[in-house]
Amino acid sequence: MAFVHRRGAHHLRIAVLLTGDWHTAEDLTQTCLIKLYQVWHRLDTGTDLDRYLRRILVNTHRSWWRARWRREVPIARIPDQAYAADGQDRHALAATVRQALARLPARQRAALVLRYYADLPEAEVADLLGCSVGTVKAHSHRGIQRLRRLLGEQLVPAGTEAVSTKRPLGGVNAEERRDNHVSRR
Amino acid sequence: MRHQLDPDPEQAVRALLTTATDDPPPTTDLLRKVRRHGRSRRRRALVPSLASVAVAGLAAAVALAASTITGAPSVQAQVAAAVTLTGQDSYRVRLTSASTKSDGAAVTTEAVYDPVRRSGRLVGEDGNEVLVVDGVVYRPVPADQAAENGLPEGTRWIASNQAVPGRTDREADDFSELAGLTDEALFDPQHALERVRSAGGVREQGRASGEGWVGTRFAFELTDRGWLAVGTIDIDDGGRVRRLDVRVRPPAGANWASGKVVMEFSDFGIDVSVTAPPANQVFRDPPDDSEARRVRGR
Numbered sequence: 237m238a239f240v241h242r243r244g245a246h247h248l249r250i251a252v253l254l255t256g257d258w259h260t261a262e263d264l265t266q267t268c269l270i271k272l273y274q275v276w277h278r279l280d281t282g283t284d285l286d287r288y289l290r291r292i293l294v295n296t297h298r299s300w301w302r303a304r305w306r307r308e309v310p311i312a313r314i315p316d317q318a319y320a321a322d323g324q325d326r327h328a329l330a331a332t333v334r335q336a337l338a339r340l341p342a343r344q345r346a347a348l349v350l351r352y353y354a355d356l357p358e359a360e361v362a363d364l365l366g367c368s369v370g371t372v373k374a375h376s377h378r379g380i381q382r383l384r385r386l387l388g389e390q391l392v393p394a395g396t397e398a399v400s401t402k403r404p405l406g407g408v409n410a411e412e413r414r415d416n417h418v419s420r421r
Numbered sequence: 422m423r424h425q426l427d428p429d430p431e432q433a434v435r436a437l438l439t440t441a442t443d444d445p446p447p448t449t450d451l452l453r454k455v456r457r458h459g460r461s462r463r464r465r466a467l468v469p470s471l472a473s474v475a476v477a478g479l480a481a482a483v484a485l486a487a488s489t490i491t492g493a494p495s496v497q498a499q500v501a502a503a504v505t506l507t508g509q510d511s512y513r514v515r516l517t518s519a520s521t522k523s524d525g526a527a528v529t530t531e532a533v534y535d536p537v538r539r540s541g542r543l544v545g546e547d548g549n550e551v552l553v554v555d556g557v558v559y560r561p562v563p564a565d566q567a568a569e570n571g572l573p574e575g576t577r578w579i580a581s582n583q584a585v586p587g588r589t590d591r592e593a594d595d596f597s598e599l600a601g602l603t604d605e606a607l608f609d610p611q612h613a614l615e616r617v618r619s620a621g622g623v624r625e626q627g628r629a630s631g632e633g634w635v636g637t638r639f640a641f642e643l644t645d646r647g648w649l650a651v652g653t654i655d656i657d658d659g660g661r662v663r664r665l666d667v668r669v670r671p672p673a674g675a676n677w678a679s680g681k682v683v684m685e686f687s688d689f690g691i692d693v694s695v696t697a698p699p700a701n702q703v704f705r706d707p708p709d710d711s712e713a714r715r716v717r718g719r
Contacts, residue, residue: 244451249442258446259678266454273455333441343569352431353438380430391437395430
């Protein structure tokens with residue numbers, strides 16, 4: 237499936253932010269691709285596959301929550317001190333951020349990922365989560381506050397995120413920034 | 422690599438989320454389940470379902486038999502007797518586990534457990550307390566998470582059966598009971614211990630000792646469907662298990678995490694008083710089978 241080769245990595249990254257680890261993320265993405273595969277013949281050519289798969293991801297992850305809750309091992313405490321980014325291994329930072337994300341309530345985590353990683357408009361995030369735009373704003377605001385408490389102000393500075401709804405600089409989303417970065421190497 | 426800090430909190434979060442996806446595994450196969458799904462659909466079309474169940478059952482029996490390799494009778498018998506004796510009294514167990522799934526970070530849990538009543542209490546590093554009463558595991562749920570995930574008002578606990586593998590795990594072709602050893606050790610330590618009964622290649626490694634005991638160390642191996650668990654078990658001179666150290670490795674190329682579990686047993690006969698939470702605070706997790714049927718659309 238050309239779509240998976242082209243966009244699979246993007247959805248896998250969304251999945252790892254929702255689930256917290258690559259193993260589960262791969263499992264979740266594979267499961268969602270089966271669901272997509274099962275309805276493939278019913279989709280018309282105008283279907284936005286990214287949007288369709290994203291919805292399956294969010295819904296499947298939600299349905300997994302209860303089943304996985306009982307299997308989660310109590311996790312180790314995140315260091316109270318702000319993460320000292322200078323000189324630290326980037327993989328360690330990636331794991332620390334995922335660990336912090338995993339400690340957020342599911343809705344806050346999903347709102348942050350969809351809003352700030354997938355760069356979806358608030359209305360689309362609200363549609364995916366089945367709530368109002370106001371609730372998305374509240375989840376995003378609280379999610380950032382909680383991330384700040386977990387990771388420290390050094391990584392998540394205090395600011396005006398409460399009312400801000402701005403798009404990223406230049407309208408470039410996180411993945412596009414990554415791709416630009418990679419292509420420059 | 423230096424992390425670029427952004428003074429704007431939203432931009433900082435965007436950058437952090439990007440960073441958090443910066444270390445993907447070297448190889449991923451997102452179409453693995455789709456291909457397997459396609460194959461199983463073709464198989465279902467060709468083979469009557471009852472026959473499939475019979476064949477699967479036979480295959481499982483053969484696999485189980487193949488996984489059990491008889492070691493030298495004397496050491497095997499010593500280990501089996503120690504497992505039996507340990508299961509007759511309550512104990513304290515300190516469990517340390519690590520998995521490539523959690524980037525190798527070790528997690529330590531303390532528990533008191535009564536294998537006869539299948540009841541106990543365990544506390545994680547974060548202070549979360551999990552109760553086990555008559556084989557039912559009660560995990561605490563924060564009120565906000567209960568509410569936002571649609572659980573009935575007042576829910577403070579999710580109850581589920583001890584050490585039942587997750588739905589997605591059991592669906593995998595290369596699933597083995599060894600895959601769930603870490604969870605099992607956590608919520609049903611005696612059952613994890615019982616697995617050593619069927620170990621092969623049991624051999625004495627020499628003397629072992631710990632706080633307040635001396636004994637003997639035995640090495641063993643467990644195999645099942647390409648999975649390999651190697652470990653050691655320490656048995657004190659009184660015939661009780663004092664330490665179990667197991668490393669579990671999935672089949673080569675399989676999409677599973679490797680793991681390690683160390684269980685240290687002490688304080689035999691310790692009082693284990695635990696009662697189930699009030700029923701109106703408990704949400705009973707539906708059985709995995711019903712969920713699996715729902716997801717599969719059967």
